[in-house]
Structures are given as structure tokens and as C-alpha cells.
Amino acid sequence: MPVPEVIKFEDVCFRYPDEDKWILDKVSLSIKLGEKVVITGPSGSGKTTLLYVCNRLYPDNCDGIMTGSVKLFGRESSSYAQGEVNHRVATVFQDPDAQFCMLTVEEELAFTLENLDVDRSVMAEKIDDVLTMTGLIEFRHAVIQQLSGGEKQRIATACALIMEPDVLLLDEPISHLDPYTARKFIAWLDELQNQKGFTVVAIEHRLDLWGTFFDRTIELQKMDQVPLLEKRKSSRQVEQSLLVQDVSTPYLKRTSFHLLKGEVAVLAGPNGSGKSTLLKALCQLIPAKGSVVPEQLGYVPQSPEFLFVTKSVEDEVAFGGGADVQDMLERLYLKRVAEAHPFAVSHGQKRRVAIAAMLCDGREVILMDEPTSGQDAAGLFELLQLIDERARNGATFVIVTHDMEFAYAIADSVLLMDQGELTGKFEAERVWANEGLLLAHHLLQPKGCVDNEVSYA
Amino acid sequence: MKSAMHEMNPSVKFILVTVCMFTLAFFFDPWTPFFVWVGVLLIQVLFSRIEWKRWLLFMIPFFIMAFGYFWTTIVFAEDRSGAVVWTLWNYPVTEVQLHHALSLSFRVLAFSGLSLLFALTTKPVSFILSLMQQMKLSPKIAYSILVGYQFLPVLKEEFVQIQQAHRLRGASKENNVVMRLWNMRKILLPMLAGAVRKSERAAFAMEAKGFTGEKRKHFYYVVGVGKVDGLMGLLFVILLVASCTSSIWIG
Amino acid sequence: MLKSWKLKEVVLMSLFSVVFGIVYLLFLHVGNIWAGFIGPIAYEWIFGIWFIVSIICMYIIRKPGAAVVSETIAAAIEVLLGNAVGPRLILAGLIQGLGAEAAFAATGYKRFNVWVLMLAGIGAAVFSFVYGYLLGGFAVFSTGYVVLMLAIRIVSGAMIAGVGGKMVVDGLLATGSLRGYAITRSVKGDARA
Ligand SMILES: Nc1ncnc2c1ncn2[C@@H]1O[C@H](COP(=O)(O)OP(=O)(O)OP(=O)(O)O)[C@@H](O)[C@H]1O
Ligand SMILES: Nc1ncnc2c1ncn2[C@@H]1O[C@H](COP(=O)(O)OP(=O)(O)OP(=O)(O)O)[C@@H](O)[C@H]1O
Ligand SMILES: [Mg+2]
Ligand SMILES: [Mg+2]
Numbered sequence: 050m051p052v053p054e055v056i057k058f059e060d061v062c063f064r065y066p067d068e069d070k071w072i073l074d075k076v077s078l079s080i081k082l083g084e085k086v087v088i089t090g091p092s093g094s095g096k097t098t099l100l101y102v103c104n105r106l107y108p109d110n111c112d113g114i115m116t117g118s119v120k121l122f123g124r125e126s127s128s129y130a131q132g133e134v135n136h137r138v139a140t141v142f143q144d145p146d147a148q149f150c151m152l153t154v155e156e157e158l159a160f161t162l163e164n165l166d167v168d169r170s171v172m173a174e175k176i177d178d179v180l181t182m183t184g185l186i187e188f189r190h191a192v193i194q195q196l197s198g199g200e201k202q203r204i205a206t207a208c209a210l211i212m213e214p215d216v217l218l219l220d221e222p223i224s225h226l227d228p229y230t231a232r233k234f235i236a237w238l239d240e241l242q243n244q245k246g247f248t249v250v251a252i253e254h255r256l257d258l259w260g261t262f263f264d265r266t267i268e269l270q271k272m273d274q275v276p277l278l279e280k281r282k283s284s285r286q287v288e289q290s291l292l293v294q295d296v297s298t299p300y301l302k303r304t305s306f307h308l309l310k311g312e313v314a315v316l317a318g319p320n321g322s323g324k325s326t327l328l329k330a331l332c333q334l335i336p337a338k339g340s341v342v343p344e345q346l347g348y349v350p351q352s353p354e355f356l357f358v359t360k361s362v363e364d365e366v367a368f369g370g371g372a373d374v375q376d377m378l379e380r381l382y383l384k385r386v387a388e389a390h391p392f393a394v395s396h397g398q399k400r401r402v403a404i405a406a407m408l409c410d411g412r413e414v415i416l417m418d419e420p421t422s423g424q425d426a427a428g429l430f431e432l433l434q435l436i437d438e439r440a441r442n443g444a445t446f447v448i449v450t451h452d453m454e455f456a457y458a459i460a461d462s463v464l465l466m467d468q469g470e471l472t473g474k475f476e477a478e479r480v481w482a483n484e485g486l487l488l489a490h491h492l493l494q495p496k497g498c499v500d501n502e503v504s505y506a
Numbered sequence: 507m508k509s510a511m512h513e514m515n516p517s518v519k520f521i522l523v524t525v526c527m528f529t530l531a532f533f534f535d536p537w538t539p540f541f542v543w544v545g546v547l548l549i550q551v552l553f554s555r556i557e558w559k560r561w562l563l564f565m566i567p568f569f570i571m572a573f574g575y576f577w578t579t580i581v582f583a584e585d586r587s588g589a590v591v592w593t594l595w596n597y598p599v600t601e602v603q604l605h606h607a608l609s610l611s612f613r614v615l616a617f618s619g620l621s622l623l624f625a626l627t628t629k630p631v632s633f634i635l636s637l638m639q640q641m642k643l644s645p646k647i648a649y650s651i652l653v654g655y656q657f658l659p660v661l662k663e664e665f666v667q668i669q670q671a672h673r674l675r676g677a678s679k680e681n682n683v684v685m686r687l688w689n690m691r692k693i694l695l696p697m698l699a700g701a702v703r704k705s706e707r708a709a710f711a712m713e714a715k716g717f718t719g720e721k722r723k724h725f726y727y728v729v730g731v732g733k734v735d736g737l738m739g740l741l742f743v744i745l746l747v748a749s750c751t752s753s754i755w756i757g
Numbered sequence: 758m759l760k761s762w763k764l765k766e767v768v769l770m771s772l773f774s775v776v777f778g779i780v781y782l783l784f785l786h787v788g789n790i791w792a793g794f795i796g797p798i799a800y801e802w803i804f805g806i807w808f809i810v811s812i813i814c815m816y817i818i819r820k821p822g823a824a825v826v827s828e829t830i831a832a833a834i835e836v837l838l839g840n841a842v843g844p845r846l847i848l849a850g851l852i853q854g855l856g857a858e859a860a861f862a863a864t865g866y867k868r869f870n871v872w873v874l875m876l877a878g879i880g881a882a883v884f885s886f887v888y889g890y891l892l893g894g895f896a897v898f899s900t901g902y903v904v905l906m907l908a909i910r911i912v913s914g915a916m917i918a919g920v921g922g923k924m925v926v927d928g929l930l931a932t933g934s935l936r937g938y939a940i941t942r943s944v945k946g947d948a949r950a
Contacts, residue, residue, distance in 0.1 A: 067936065106710055110765060111937045131764060132718035140714040147707040150649070150715075152656045159726035160649075164716040169724045194660060208715065334670055348674055354703075356671055358696075360933055390933040392703060520844050527845050531892045567786055570793030578796025582902040606897040613894060617845065624844055630837035644759055646767055651830055654771030655837055661775060698925070699934040701772040706937075708772075709765035719764065 053123065055216050055248050056080040056103055061117035063098060063108065065393070072098050075117070078267055082215070085242065085249045085262060090269035092397030092425045093386070096252045097143055099269065100218050103250065104140045105129055122215075136165055139209035143220040143252075143396045143423065145201035146352050149193045154185070154204055157193060158211055165212060179211040182237070198225045198351050198419070199320030199451075206234070210241070219251040221396075223258065224422040225351075227319050227451050229491035231258055238262075254425045255452075257496075275430045278458040280497060281437045284311040285461055290445040291346075291414045296339035298330050302470040303339070308414075308462075313436060313446045314474070315456040318466035319491035324449045325351050327466065328416045331447075347412030351419050351449075353403035354392060362394065362402050363387040371409030380431050381405050397423040408435060414445045421452040433459055457481060457495030465490050510553040510734050511623065516633040517640040518735045522742045523624045527617055529746055536608035537756055539616040541749035546619040549741065556626045564626075568618040572611040579607035630655060636729040646719035653708050660704070661697065668696045758822045766938070770814050770823070774831035777810045781835055797893065798902075801909035805917025808881035811857040812874055812922035819939035821858075821866055824877065828854030849888060856884025857918075869943075875919035882914030883907075 056079065063073040072095040080086055088096050101107040105126050108115040119126040121134050142148050151157040158176045167175065180186040185207055188196070193204065202225045209217060223231040239262055242249060253259065256266075290310040297303045301323050308314055316324050330337035332348045350356060359365045362383055367374045378384050381401040386394045391402055404420050421429060429452075436446055436459060447464070450456050456463070460477040467490055480486060481498040511519075530539055550556055580603050588601035631652065638648040759767075784806050791799035814827035832850025860877035861869075886907050889895060895903055926940070935941050 066942075104714055106713060110706075110710065110713075110763065112942065130718060132713045132716055135714050135716040142711070142714070144707075148711050150653050150656075150708045150712045156726075160712075160717075161715045163722050163724060163726060164718070166723055169726065169728070172724070172726050212716065332674065334667075334674075355667060356674070358672060360931075390936075392934065393936065523844050524848070527892070531894070534894065534897070567789035567793075571789045574793040574796045574799070578798070579897055582796070582898045584897060584899045610894050610897065621844065625836065633837065634833075646759055646762070646764065647826065647830070650764075650767040650771040651774075651833060651837075653768055654775045654830070654834060657772055658775055658838075661772075694925075695928050695932060697776060698773070698929050699932050701776055702769060702929070702934045705768040705772045706765050709763070709768045712768075713764055717764070719759070 052081045052083065054079050054120070055082050055122055056250070057118075057120040057123075058102075059118045059120075061102065061115065061119055063095075063102060063113055063115045066112045066114065073102070076269070080248060080250060082248055083246045085264045086251070086267055087256065087259070087263040087265075088250065088252045088267045088269055089254065089256075089272065090425075091272055092254075092382070092401075092423065092428055093395045094270040096269055097220055097395060100140070100220055100250070100252060102126075103216075104138050104218055105131075105134050132164070136212070137215045138218060139212045139214035139216070140218040141202070141205045141209050141220060141222050143224075144352065145198045145205070145225055148201065148205040148208070152192060152194075154180075154188050154191050154193060154207075157204070157208055161208055161211055175211060179207050182241075183207045183210070184233075197321040197325060199227060199230065202226060203230070203234075203320070213245070214247055216248040216250065219249065221252055221254070221423055223253075225320075225419065225451070227317075227491040228258070228453055228493040229488070230320055231451070232493070235259055235262060254423070272425065273427050275426045278430060278433055278454055278497070280458050281313075281433065283461045284313075284437070284440045286310040286443065290443075291447070292340075292342040293331065294340045296327075296330050296337055296341060298326060298335060298337045300469045301326050301330055301337070304471045305339075306464065306471065306474050308445050308447070310443050310445060311440050312461050313440050313448065313459050314462045314464050315460040315477070316447055316449045316464045316466065317451070317456060317490060317492055318472075322466040322490075323469040324466055325418055326469070327471070328418050328447070328449065331416060343414060345412060347407040347410055347415035349400075349403045349407050349415070349417040349420055353399045356403050356406065357391040360390060361387070362389055362391055362398075365391050365402055366405045366409055368406060369410030371411055374409060377405045377409055380435065382428065382431070397425070397428065400424070401428060404432065404435075408439060413443070414447075415439075416447045418449045419451065420448065421450045421455050429455055453493055453495040454497060457497045507553060508555050510738055511549070511627040512554065513732070513734050514627075514738055515640065515729060515731045515735050516628050516636040518731060518739065519624055519628065520633070522739060523620050526620055526742065526746055529750065530613060530616055533750065534606065534609050535753050536605060536612055537752040538749045539609060539612035541752050542745065543612060543616040543619050545745040545749065546616065546623055549745070550619075550623055553738070554623070554627050556623075561622060561626065564622055565618065568614060572614040575614055576607045576611040579603070579610050583607075632727075632729050635725070635727055639725060639729055640731065642721075644719065645717075645722055649712065649717065653705075653712070657701075657704060657708075661701070664697060664700055665693065668693050668700075762818075762820060762822075766818050766820070766823075767826075769938075770810075770818070770827040771830055771834075773814060774810055774827060774834045777813075778831050778834035778838055781807055781831065782838055785835075797895075798906055798909070801906050802913055803917070804882065804885070804910045805878055805913035805915070805919075805921065808853055808857055808878055808885075808914055808918035809922045809925075811854045811881065812877050812918050813926055815857065815861055815877070816869055816874060816922065816926050817935060817938050817940045819866060819869065819943070821862070824858040824861060825851065825854035828857065828881075845892070849885065852888045853881045853885045856881035859884070869940075871920065871923055874923050875915040878914035878917070878919035878922075879911050880914075881918065882910045886910055 058076050058078045061073055061076045062071050064071045090096050102119060107113050149157055151160050162172050180189055223234055286309060288310045289307055291308040294305050295303050318324055329335045331341050332346050357365055359368055366377060378387055383401055386398055400423060407415055463475050463477050463480045465472045481495060487494060580599055583603045583606060585602050586600055590598040591601050591604055592599040634648050634652050637643040638645060784803055788800045810831045811824035811828035815823040829850045832847045836846055857877040857880050860880040864873050929935060
């Protein structure tokens with residue numbers, strides 16, 4: 050018996066109602082039961098849009114215009130009622146803040162089970178099982194809104210798995226996870242998939258962590274060839290630039306450190322260790338004790354939407370009154386969406402808009418919360434160049450990232466955090482060489498570093 | 507016993523309170539609402555753990571309002587017949603006028619007493635769940651209300667955040683109170699725009715989790731109907747009957 | 758009726774109801790205290806504010822039932838927030854919503870210009886007044902006073918709910934966040950026509 054097709058696209062075209070450009074242009078593909086497929090393509094190429102067509106949220110929910118035929122489980126997708134096909138297709142979205150509708154983790158899971166008509170007597174047991182399996186049992190009664198970005202992403206996966214779906218759609222599922230957790234995540238996803246045999250369709254920019262997990266790659270659009278990230282030269286000057294003294298919040302233990310002019314520091318640590326909290330405390334977005342000099346800092350939040358105040362990408366970048374807006378749009382691949390509403394662009398684009406806006410603002414100290422998440426190789430390369438240029442002109446950066454290659458390429462120094470406490474500020478080289486330190490903070494050794502060692506030997 | 511009101515099924519409680527209010531609307535004597543009010547207070551003392559300080563705080567506006575009804579009814583009364591019982595700055599107040607004024611004021615107090623009894627002993631989430639489980643409210647609406655309700659603290663936070671985002675992006679902080687109020691208008695629209703976006707995401711999340719809006723067979727949190735509902739229901743009926751017949755036994 | 762609604766539209770109504778539920782509650786407290794000094798007529802001036810959600814939601818969503826359901830949800834949320842007017846308010850919301858709905862239904866849910874919105878405000882005012890007349894015991898007041906109350910409420914409904922509601926939504930429309938809702942579709946349609 051042939052293996053049945055679960056998703057089949059035939060000449061599918063899709064566009065948003067206000068745009069003239071077709072986002073999906075004559076896409077044809079077919080995915081069989083039990084396959085593990087990864088979809089790649091540059092940021093803004095329509096990967097998320099494609100996924101939304103697969104779980105039938107689009108075209109209904111956005112008035113999108115679609116032609117061609119989409120078959121899910123052998124049935125025309127338009128013949129399903131709202132939410133019906135989602136009993137068999139589970140989705141983990143790209144944005145950690147856009148996944149939930151209930152207050153606590155338990156309620157969210159129970160809601161999913163109720164939708165599937167699961168008998169009440171087994172609900173509690175199922176919730177227990179999935180939380181134990183994903184290592185999230187301690188979060189059972191946690192309020193979702195108060196969790197960290199990575200924790201939310203893991204909870205979202207648990208919610209998808211509890212459905213025991215036939216198809217699992219994952220939109221950059223590890224982009225907010227620390228490298229160690231990401232590895233574990235892939236390992237048990239693999240194990241689970243082997244056991245249950247469901248289909249996995251994932252979107253991913255960086256395949257190195259996934260190893261041999263995927264059977265096949267669907268390239269939505271050719272990636273431009275970009276040079277590998279190269280380690281930048283330090284641009285540290287002698288003057289002090291950022292001085293942080295005894296900053297603390299209810300979660301954050303007392304933190305003091307200082308950075309020099311032109312210094313680029315990477316802030317790293319496990320999910321939920323308080324990185325975002327620290328950045329927010331530094332910009333006084335949450336009430337915090339202690340002192341920070343200077344007072345006006347630039348800040349790119351983990352959820353970029355929070356920053357937007359205008360109606361178009363271009364205005365957004367120009368808002369701070371900076372020069373070379375056009376140049377910035379060009380370099381961060383935003384020219385194409387310059388006129389678009391900042392909320393109506395792709396996730397990676399949103400993040401780049403926030404980054405561009407802050408870089409154009411001319412602040413002396415800029416804090417960035419996971420600027421690398423959801424960026425393709427070209428975006429990362431450009432980001433590295435931009436930060437390097439600014440740093441040479443004397444700007445100071447604190448960058449939160451889970452991307453070890455990027456961290457290796459960019460960092461002068463590394464701030465490590467664990468359980469709400471700054472464990473220390475280290476010279477970058479010393480951290481990359483110290484495996485014990487890396488492991489204690491859920492980090493992995495960057496490949497660039499390993500290669501260097503090999504060439505020295 | 508102190509927890510009887512808290513343990514009641516929210517829908518049953520809701521119906522009882524509503525029935526009491528509608529019955530009261532047909533009585534124009536001062537005694538009926540007065541007795542209902544006193545009865546409600548008694549029930550509150552005996553069968554609930556309401557903090558009186560909190561209760562009083564909520565009640566103050568209604569005391570003021572009751573007073574407002576009292577004097578306007580006297581001044582703008584339609585029916586000025588009956589014996590004059592009272593003269594205020596040469597303004598004669600007849601028995602009928604006083605009767606009406608008192609009945610309206612006590613009505614305000616009885617209504618607010620009943621409402622507070624309901625509001626302060628009912629958990630919002632159980633109320634919605636109970637409306638869905640006992641009153642057959644459509645899950646589509648029930649879960650939408652729950653989502654909205656849960657966004658309340660988020661919206662509050664957002665109110666602060668929008669101000670901060672503006673500040674972060676370089677908008678200056680206004681010290682003048684009038685200007686600050688005027689600038690609020692810049693906040694209402696982003697708040698609503700945020701609400702639109704949040705609702706869209708929440709709806710997507712619900713749908714992606716297989717929510718179809720169909721009636722559901724199984725609930726994780728079951729809100730049941732029990733013995734306490736019957737007993738308290740009986741108590742309310744007795745109170746209502748006693749109050750409504752008060753004009754007869756008082757004379 | 759519910760079948761034809763997208764989930765995101767219902768959730769939208771609910772979230773707007775939360776935002777305006779807070780506004781309503783604020784005004785209720787102001788109104789209550791004011792009523793202590795000038796009597797029940799105090800509410801009449803600002804009564805329109807309590808109809809605004811039904812008009813806003815209908816103006817955006819444009820489907821039968823949007824006015825009734827949104828106003829009822831707003832009332833329910835107000836109760837959940839701990840409103841001392843309490844359960845009875847849900848019924849009041851339902852009736853106000855029906856009033857607004859009546860106006861839209863009369864125009865066949867086809868036209869949504871400022872006059873229709875004002876008419877909806879008036880509809881809500883009249884319906885709610887009849888309800889208030891029965892439950893609030895307005896019958897004891899002199900006819901002149903009652904007529905004055907009604908007149909003020911109608912003006913307030915037309916201006917605050919009708920005109921005010923339109924202004925809020927038009928502002929929101931300009932921010933571009935209402936894509937994917939009936940109002941954006943119709944604006945585009947108008948532009949093409
Ligand atoms: N709601 C929307 N309305 C209009 N255009 C949109 C909307 N969402 C996305 N777009 C546009 O559609 C294109 C594809 O977006 P999509 O989110 O599918 O990209 P993506 O491949 O997932 O990118 P990323 O890797 O950055 O997440 C982008 O150019 C974006 O500007
Ligand atoms: N508003 C809040 N109320 C209570 N606890 C919170 C709140 N926000 C965050 N936390 C807790 O503080 C801890 C640190 O959160 P934070 O967002 O700073 O983590 P993070 O290091 O940025 O993690 P990630 O890499 O996953 O983004 C988390 O365990 C989280 O549960
Ligand atoms: Mg995407
Ligand atoms: Mg974080």
C-alpha cells in the first residue's frame with residue numbers, strides 16, 4: 050500500500066489583500082505521512098505564510114487571495130470547518146507571545162484536550178504525561194504571560210504534542226531556546242517521532258543543530274550565498290561607557306558590571322535565567338533598584354512589536370531622526386517592505402525593523418534582546434557588520450543571543466547569567482575554551498572556536 | 507456555613523439575584539425593598555466571608571446615589587396627593603411623595619446589596635464556565651469572554667508599556683497635567699490597535715488548538731449544582747415572599 | 758448567526774469589551790456620585806458612552822448580531838470586574854444592544870454612515886430608557902422630568918455613541934490595524950466604485 054499524502058499543494062498562489070505581489074507563486078509540493086521535512090528560504094520569503102495555509106488559518110482569516118488546490122489528508126482544505134483540521138494538525142508558532150489563550154499552563158493544556166473531546170477522566174493524566182516528557186512539570190500552574198521567551202516556546206510545543214497530532218508544524222521551534230535545551234529538544238522530538246510516526250514539517254534557518262533529523266528539504270526560494278561569519282577585531286577603547294551598579298528586581302539578584310566604549314558584550318545563559326529581565330531593568334522598563342549610567346539606552350526587545358509607534362517601516366526607522374535611513378533599509382533587506390505596516394511584515398523583518406530603528410537613533414549604548422533569532426544567514430552577516438561599524442565609532446553593545454557562532458564572532462566579552470544572577474563578566478576567549486563554564490550555562494562550544502584549535506594543533 | 511454563598515453554583519445564584527431584582531421592580535412601597543435589603547445583609551453576615559471594609563467601599567457611591575434618588579423624587583414627584591407629613595423650607599412633602607422617595611431609595615440599596623452579594627462571592631471564571639455548562643452559553647462566546655478577561659492585566663501592563671515605548675523612542679515626558687491628559691488620546695488608539703492584534707493572535711492560537719466553537723462534551727473544570735444551591739434558593743424565596751407580603755402583615 | 762462569525766471577530770468584541778468595560782466602570786462611578794447631587798438625570802448626559810461598544814463593533818465587523826452580542830459581553834465583563842450594579846446589568850446591556858441592532862437591521866446592514874450610527878445610538882437610548890423606566894421606577898417622576906431625561910439621553914446616544922464611536926474607529930482604521938475586517942474591505946470597495 051502506498052504511503053498516503055498528508056499535505057499536497059498544486060500550483061498554489063497566495064497574496065495578502067493589500068499587496069500586489071504574490072507571496073507564494075505556483076508552489077507545488079507533497080508531503081507523505083511520517084516524513085520529516087524542513088522548509089527553508091530567506092527571511093520574508095513566505096515560509097510562515099505557507100505554514101498558515103497548511104493549518105488552514107489562511108486564507109480565511111486574513112482575506113488572502115489564493116488560487117490552486119491545497120489538499121489536507123486527501124481532502125480539499127476549503128471543505129474543512131474552522132478549527133476542524135487542527136484536530137490532526139498541531140502548530141507551534143514563531144512568536145512566543147502569540148501562542149496562548151488561557152491563563153495557566155494547565156488550563157491551556159486542558160483547553161486543547163476539551164477541543165479534542167478527550168474524556169475527562171484521562172485529562173489530568175495526559176497533562177501530567179506530556180509535562181513530564183517535556184521536562185516542564187514544574188510549570189504546571191505557572192501563569193503563561195510571566196514566563197520567559199524560551200519557556201513559552203517549550204510550553205507551546207507541549208501543547209502541540211498533547212494533541213497527538215498526525216502532522217506537527219513547527220515554525221523555527223528552537224530559535225528562542227538555549228543551545229543545550231535546543232539539542233535536547235531535537236533529541237526527544239526524534240525519539241517521539243520514531244515512536245509515533247507523525248509527520249514533521251519545520252521551518253528553520255540553521256540546520257546544523259538538527260543533524261540528520263530531516264529526510265528532505267523544501268527550498269521555498271534560493272538563499273543568496275553569503276560568506277561565513279568572521280571573527281571581528283576588538284574595538285574596545287579606554288573610556289568607560291556603561292556603568293551598572295547594584296541593579297536588582299524581585300527576580301534579579303544584585304548586578305554590577307561596567308563596559309568600555311566600543312565594547313561588544315554578549316549576554317548568555319539558560320532559558321529563564323533572567324537575561325530579558327536584566328535588559329528591561331537597565332532601561333527602567335520594569336521597576337528596579339540601583340543605578341545605571343547613562344540613563345538613555347537603546348533597546349531592541351525580544352518581542353519587537355512592542356517598540357512600534359508609526360504606520361510604516363520607513364517612518365519607524367526614521368522615527369528617531371537619524372540619518373542614512375535609506376542605507377539602513379537597504380542593508381537590512383527592508384527596502385522591499387519600506388511602505389508596509391510594521392505589524393504586517395514577517396517575524397524576521399519585524400526584528401530587523403526594531404534593530405534598524407535603534408541603530409539609526411544614534412544612542413551610545415544599545416541593548417539587543419535576541420536580535421539573531423529568526424534571521425537568515427544574510428541577515429546575520431549584515432547585522433554583524435553593522436554592529437562592528439557602530440562599535441568602531443564608539444557605540445557599546447549588550448547582545449543577548451543563543452546563537453553561539455554569532456556570539457563567537459562578535460563578542461569582546463561575555464556576561465553569563467544563571468538563575469537570576471550574573472555569574473560574571475569574562476573575556477570572550479576564556480569562555481569559549483572553558484567547557485565546564487559553558488555547560489553550566491547551557492552553552493555549547495562555537496564551531497569557529499573548535500576549527501581554530503584544530504588549525505593551531 | 508460561612509462559605510455557603512461562595513460554594514453556590516454561579517448560574518443559580520445569578521438567577522436568584524435577577525429574580526429578586528425583577529420582583530422588586532413591581533413594588534412601590536418602601537417596606538418591600540427595605541426588608542429585602544436587610545435580608546440580604548443578614549444572608550451576607552451568616553453565609554459569606556465578605557470583608558466589610560471592601561463592601562463598604564463599593565457601597566459608598568450607592569449610598570450617595572440613593573440619597574440623590576430620594577430628594578429628586580420628592581422634588582419632581584408626579585403624584586403630590588395625600589396628607590402633608592413634613593415641610594422643608596416651606597415646601598410641603600406629602601405622605602405619597604415620601605412613600606415614593608423612600609421606596610426608590612431603598613430599591614437602590616436593595617439592588618446594590620444583591621449585586622454586591624453576587625459580585626463578592628463569585629469567581630469570574632467559574633461564572634463563565636457555569637454559564638457554559640448549565641446555561642448552554644455557546645463556547646465560542648464563553649471562551650472569547652474568558653480570553654478577554656484574562657487579557658485584563660495584560661492590557662493594564664500595555665497601558666504603561668505604550669507610554670514607555672514612546673519614551674524609549676524619544677518622546678518627551680510631559681509634566682503638565684492637562685497636556686498629559688490630552689496625550690492620553692495617543693494611548694487609546696494604540697491600546698485598541700493592540701487589542702485588535704491580540705485578539706487575532708488569541709483566535710489563531712485557539713483555532714490552531716482545534717477549537718471549533720462546537721458544544722463540548724467534556725470539561726476539565728466542572729462547575730456543578732449541589733445541595734447548597736437548593737437550600738440557599740429556598741432561603742431566597744422565603745425572603746422574597748416575606749418581603750413582598752410585608753405590606754400585608756405590617757398593615 | 759454565530760456560525761457565520763469568525764472566531765477572531767468574537768474575540769475582538771471581547772477584547773474591546775474589556776477596554777471599554779473599564780471605561781464604563783469609570784464613568785459609572787463618576788455618574789453615581791454625580792447622581793447623588795443632581796439625581797438620576799446625572800447619567801443622562803453621559804449615557805451614550807455605554808452604547809459605544811456596540812456601535813464600534815458593528816461598524817467594524819458588519820455582521821448581524823454584532824451590536825447585541827458585543828454590548829452584552831461588555832456588560833458581562835463589567836460584572837466580572839466587580840460592578841455593583843451587578844447581574845441586572847447583563848440584561849441592560851442586552852437591551853441597549855438590541856436598540857442599536859434595531860437601527861442597523863432597519864437599514865439591512867448595508868449602510869454604515871454617520872447618520873446610521875447616530876440612529877443606532879438613538880435606538881439604544883430609547884430601548885434602554887424604556888427598560889430604565891420600568892426597573893428604575895421612573896414612573897413616580899413628573900412627566901416633564903421624564904421627557905427631559907429621555908431627550909438628553911437621545912442626544913447623548915447620538916453624539917457620544919454615534920459620532921464618538923465613528924471617530925474612534927476611523928482613527929483606528931487609519932493605523933492600518935483593521936486589515937482583514939469588513940470595514941477595511943468596504944472602504945476599499947468604496948474607493949474603487
Ligand atoms: N499580515 C500581513 N499582511 C501583509 N503582508 C504580510 C503579512 N504578513 C507577512 N507579510 C509579508 O509577506 C511576506 C512573507 O512573510 P512570512 O511571514 O511568510 O515570511 P517568512 O518567510 O516566515 O519570514 P521570516 O523568516 O522572517 O519569519 C513578507 O514579505 C511580509 O512582508
Ligand atoms: N512578569 C513576571 N512576573 C513573574 N515572573 C517573571 C515575569 N517575567 C519573567 N519572570 C520570570 O523570570 C525568569 C527570567 O525571565 P527572563 O524573561 O528574564 O528570562 P530569559 O533569560 O530572557 O530567558 P529566555 O532565554 O527564555 O528569553 C523566568 O523564570 C520567568 O518565569
Ligand atoms: Mg516566519
Ligand atoms: Mg528572554
